[in-house]
Amino acid sequence: MSQSLSEDKILALCDRLERLYTPAVSDVLDDMGHRNCAMSSGFTPVIADSVVAGPAFTMAEDKADSTLLLKDMDPEFVVGLLDAFCGGLKKGQVIVVDTNGFWGAGAYGELMATTTKYYGGARGAVVDGPIRDIPRIKEIGFPVWARGNIPTDSVGRTKLVSINESMHCGGVEVNPGDVILADTDGVIVIPQSVDLEELVARAEEVVHAERRSREELRQGKSLREVYEKYGRL
Template identity: 40%
Template structure:
């Protein structure tokens, strides 16, 4: 499959290689690169933050939408959803659109232990989580809108499994690259990953030069005019 012009993503190894490069960057670098490339609308709501301070997440998106459960169908919906989760590849990032269910927790400590056992790359939820004290010790990247103690079992069903969803006001397609840090979450279209990451690395290098010049006493105004970064 040809992706991004001359770029060929061959299996999971290429995704891992890009994620390794992304982990040396910040979401600010990616956002700036997408701005320069006129790739818009790919930064999630600033309300979606890492549950554990300092965590980064990076990997291919596996998508699902949480909905209000239909009475009598809750168990069947969970079984259907869990069967799909068991097929998730190592390193995948589970992305959940939970806008309809802000009053319940869509993720918790037991789910986190399962995700770790499966080798997932992380979880990004447009919704709430719970069990934060116990999740903190697990050091697994979970991004969400905050927490609530209410369990989702019996209250939530799942649909649009591995289909395009709206998460944090951004359309996320299966296979998009999800990258998040303390500043938030960006969604990188796989077709554009090469040019975005290449440019983001250039921007980081420019910022390093600006940082050195600032330490040498140069004026910020002069450097902004010269390099165009801030």
């Protein structure tokens, strides 16, 4: 169970996860009895071929009750929100944002990406909704996965519902500290109840077996031969 591991150990295991891929990890999670760990389809990386793994830092948003513009808001209130968000971040975490189905504004953008990367030390972000400022996010090299894009600002359109609390994102329950793995194929949530060390070790074995299977198939071996030898297709 990842709850019993130190933060450094978890991040070291996340480094190993980043050398794997979500289908292999998903297969092992299935074998371990955890079959509802993949977020729904449609999460696309802003930076092609990105891979990120880290403990979840959650943020839930929803449609705003007012239409106040940033210039009309109390600066102390705005700064307080940013402090509450960034102050809880720990190095190596992955930010997970749920918009409660509201797609009318960018739930994440350049300034948040810059702040969370350089001030908070986050590894990346996963957003169940649209984002904006995509060219600038690419420029700073911050891995973000999102379900779409839109140019409109979130100020006056969205409100913050919770920070670092349990929530649902992409159809999956996400708790603070669950490990997120995201790549081109999608996003996986690894619950803290999973033995992370066992999962990583078994997934590494799967990747090794698949690599050998791939090599032998390219050499002209039959599917039957390869499957009987490695148990993977």
